[in-house]
Amino acid sequence: xxxxxxxxxxxxxxxxxxxxxxxxxxxxxxxxxxxxxxxxxxxxxxxxxxxxxxxxxxxxxxxxxxxxxxxxxxxxxxxxxxxxxxxxxxxxxxxxxxxxxxxxxxxxxxxxxxxxxxxxxxxxxxxxxxxxxxxxxxxxxxxxxxxxxxxxxxxxxxxxxxxxxxxxxxxxxxxxxxxxxxxxxxxxxxxxxxxxxxxxxxxxxxxxxxxxxxxxxxxxxxxxxxxxxxxxxxxxxxxxxxxxxxxxxxxxxxxxxxxxxxxxxxxxxxxxxxxxxxxxxxxxxxxxxxxxxxxxxxxxxxxxxxxxxxxxxxxxxxxxxxxxxxxxxxxxxxxxxxxxxxxxxxxxxxxxxxxxxxxxxxxxxxxxxxxxxxxxxxxxxxxxxxxxxxxxxxxxxxxxxxxxxxxxxx
Amino acid sequence: xxxxxxxxxxxxxxxxxxxxxxxxxxxxxxxxxxxxxxxxxxxxxxxxxxxxxxxxxxxxxxxxxxxxxxxxxxxxxxxxxxxxxxxxxxxxxxxxxxxxxxxxxxxxxxxxxxxxxxxxxxxxxxxxxxxxxxxxxxxxxxxxxxxxxxxxxxxxxxxxxxxxxxxxxxxxxxxxxxxxxxxxxxxxxxxxxxxxxxxxxxxxxxxxxxxxxxxxxxxxxxxxxxxxxxxxxxxxxxxxxxxxxxxxxxxxxxxxxxxxxxxxxxxxxxxxxxxxxxxxxxxxxxxxxxxxxxxxxxxxxxxxxxxxxxxxxxxxxxxxxxxxxxxxxxxxxxxxxx
Numbered sequence: 062x063x064x065x066x067x068x069x070x071x072x073x074x075x076x077x078x079x080x081x082x083x084x085x086x087x088x089x090x091x092x093x094x095x096x097x098x099x100x101x102x103x104x105x106x107x108x109x110x111x112x113x114x115x116x117x118x119x120x121x122x123x124x125x126x127x128x129x130x131x132x133x134x135x136x137x138x139x140x141x142x143x144x145x146x147x148x149x150x151x152x153x154x155x156x157x158x159x160x161x162x163x164x165x166x167x168x169x170x171x172x173x174x175x176x177x178x179x180x181x182x183x184x185x186x187x188x189x190x191x192x193x194x195x196x197x198x199x200x201x202x203x204x205x206x207x208x209x210x211x212x213x214x215x216x217x218x219x220x221x222x223x224x225x226x227x228x229x230x231x232x233x234x235x236x237x238x239x240x241x242x243x244x245x246x247x248x249x250x251x252x253x254x255x256x257x258x259x260x261x262x263x264x265x266x267x268x269x270x271x272x273x274x275x276x277x278x279x280x281x282x283x284x285x286x287x288x289x290x291x292x293x294x295x296x297x298x299x300x301x302x303x304x305x306x307x308x309x310x311x312x313x314x315x316x317x318x319x320x321x322x323x324x325x326x327x328x329x330x331x332x333x334x335x336x337x338x339x340x341x342x343x344x345x346x347x348x349x350x351x352x353x354x355x356x357x358x359x360x361x362x363x364x365x366x367x368x369x370x371x372x373x374x375x376x377x378x379x380x381x382x383x384x385x386x387x388x389x390x391x392x393x394x395x396x397x398x399x400x401x402x403x404x405x406x407x408x409x410x411x412x413x414x415x416x417x418x419x420x421x422x423x424x425x426x427x428x429x430x431x432x433x434x435x436x437x438x439x440x441x442x443x444x445x446x447x448x449x450x451x452x453x454x455x456x457x458x459x460x461x462x463x464x465x466x467x468x469x470x471x
Numbered sequence: 472x473x474x475x476x477x478x479x480x481x482x483x484x485x486x487x488x489x490x491x492x493x494x495x496x497x498x499x500x501x502x503x504x505x506x507x508x509x510x511x512x513x514x515x516x517x518x519x520x521x522x523x524x525x526x527x528x529x530x531x532x533x534x535x536x537x538x539x540x541x542x543x544x545x546x547x548x549x550x551x552x553x554x555x556x557x558x559x560x561x562x563x564x565x566x567x568x569x570x571x572x573x574x575x576x577x578x579x580x581x582x583x584x585x586x587x588x589x590x591x592x593x594x595x596x597x598x599x600x601x602x603x604x605x606x607x608x609x610x611x612x613x614x615x616x617x618x619x620x621x622x623x624x625x626x627x628x629x630x631x632x633x634x635x636x637x638x639x640x641x642x643x644x645x646x647x648x649x650x651x652x653x654x655x656x657x658x659x660x661x662x663x664x665x666x667x668x669x670x671x672x673x674x675x676x677x678x679x680x681x682x683x684x685x686x687x688x689x690x691x692x693x694x695x696x697x698x699x700x701x702x703x704x705x706x707x708x709x710x711x712x713x714x715x716x717x718x719x720x721x722x723x724x725x726x727x728x729x730x731x732x733x734x735x736x737x738x739x740x741x742x743x744x745x746x747x748x749x750x751x752x753x754x755x756x757x758x759x760x761x762x763x764x765x766x767x768x769x770x771x772x773x774x775x776x777x778x779x780x781x782x783x784x785x786x787x788x789x790x791x792x793x794x795x796x797x798x799x800x801x802x803x804x805x806x807x808x809x
Contacts, residue, residue, distance in 0.1 A: 240579060244568070252540060254541045288528065
């Protein structure tokens with residue numbers, strides 16, 4: 062019986078590498094408005110197709126169409142546009158600050174601004190996000206102080222986290238933003254636990270977990286789905302599929318499965334895919350999932366299909382692993398431009414007003430940066446004290462740490 | 472005063488706290504309806520309802536990760552990992568998350584969490600039901616690590632652990648659940664009802680973390696032990712006739728250094744014993760601390776008696792386990808300078 066051919070290992074590869082022509086022909090994009098909007102109490106088994114499609118509202122002409130459209134007023138959309146523009150400007154300034162040596166590290170959101178900004182708009186005060194490092198839109202859309210964010214990035218004397226965390230790993234309980242770990246996917250199961258606690262206490266607040274496409278491979282992701290499914294936890298589980306996990310394309314984490322959203326189907330969790338570069342679609346799907354959680358109907362898994370236009374972080378160079386022009390070919394466009402065009406089409410906005418808003422926002426961000434820098438940057442000016450390094454390990458400092466603090470001479 | 476087994480005392484501790492504070496929730500594998508494989512949570516679901524005490528999927532990562540989210544919400548979860556040997560999938564959640572949440576968020580979020588785990592050997596459990604991983608926790612800043620040696624302490628320490636504002640790893644020597652095992656595996660089992668530390672007061676009482684107990688006063692050597700090894704040390708002292716001062720550490724972190732130092736300065740000799748493997752074990756830390764603090768009073772080298780640096784074996788369990796003969800021999804050698 063020697064008729065068997067030898068085995069070979071399958072290692073998935075992206076369609077194109079540097080030097081090649083970007084190709085997203087394999088990304089199937091349904092037309093805007095074509096995906097139905099089920100009732101929130103729908104039988105999850107009857108909407109499996111939503112895990113393989115993409116819910117879209119804005120069409121190529123900039124019109125909002127279909128059953129997921131019509132949920133936000135002009136004013137709300139203008140506010141959303143301002144949030145995304147603020148985040149983009151904030152990112153640009155902080156990237157520059159990092160290059161100027163004012164901090165060690167930065168991570169930008171370019172191309173993904175709609176995901177966190179629109180999701181936050183659908184939440185209520187008291188709800189809790191368990192974010193990754195690329196959801197600062199949750200803070201900006203909640204009205205968090207830009208100066209506070211920068212104080213954290215600069216690890217200066219006013220850093221709310223006392224210099225203990227790397228840049229962008231913010232924490233704001235007051236605004237529903239759980240302390241960002243930096244270890245991947247750990248927060249996904251914690252979000253489920255927080256939601257379970259809310260249910261145990263007969264509260265009305267819900268939780269939202271966040272994870273990237275690459276980190277869905279972590280066991281924490283699967284534990285979160287098991288617990289969310291078992292206890293019907295009031296949680297929205299968000300996967301931001303921006304196509305790249307540092308240099309690793311999403312096919313390595315996804316394997317042979319059709320989509321990341323489809324991971325939820327085996328758990329009986331309603332699982333939806335949405336155009337992550339469409340502010341209106343993200344908001345509509347977020348609202349649907351949040352309402353399910355709020356009505357005690359259980360968890361929802363949402364995959365945001367988007368694209369990481371920038372580098373993973375300031376320590377990364379994407380030209381080494383993907384075509385330089387790949388982001389220009391991304392078929393779902395730019396979230397800021399798409400919302401801007403939609404608002405112009407609605408008669409609520411204009412190119413001139415957009416330019417003016419850009420200038421105003423830049424001015425706001427620069428003013429905030431000046432204030433933050435007056436409190437110090439990583440290597441210059443005011444810093445958190447060395448004493449702060451020893452504080453807060455425990456509620457009460459144990460004797461061994463007290464001895465060590467004395468040895469350190471602080 | 473009623474006498475209880477260690478399992479009953481631990482159950483009583485959870486019961487008292489669940490009764491006093493409705494934010495205390497208890498869950499883990501098999502802990503709900505059935506009441507736990509060691510019966511530590513028996514009756515709690517019936518008494519407090521399914522949303523306060525429930526079964527969890529077989530995912531230690533999930534149990535601890537979900538508990539961290541609950542603690543961040545404001546609950547006080549007291550979860551069970553069925554065996555300390557099963558803890559490793561949860562280790563990232565314990566080390567990177569529970570232990571650092573207060574610090575990294577500057578107190579914005581905190582993690583009042585207890586993770587109970589049966590620890591140690593002596594039950595023919597082989598390498599997956601016998602390990603003593605305490606040093607993997609004491610090495611982590613932000614955690615507290617507790618190992619009771621008797622029912623009276625177990626309840627009082629568990630109550631303090633649940634009341635603590637920070638995460639506590641609560642290691643329960645499983646061989647002590649039903650009696651004060653002294654290492655003589657071939658002798659009849661002694662029940663806790665025959666031991667004075669089987670006396671467990673009713674209701675709420677505290678045994679504070681960070682305070683050691685002197686189980687036997689003595690002048691010849693200071694013995695640093697915790698968990699099952701406290702009883703082994705008592706047997707070794709009785710059998711060798713060495714006038715040992717036996718210190719039950721109870722809490723490894725925070726550690727009662729004062730009691731240790733006072734004792735070693737008095738006796739001038741120190742033996743450290745634990746079930747866990749030798750290299751980088753908690754005994755290494757204890758030895759360093761004794762050397763740093765008592766160097767000029769020491770009259771003999773510090774001696775460690777521990778499990779060997781092998782995986783915990785099945786058939787050779789009693790050759791691995793540092794029983795009263797090995798411990799007693801160390802006492803004699805340290806006292807007689809052999």
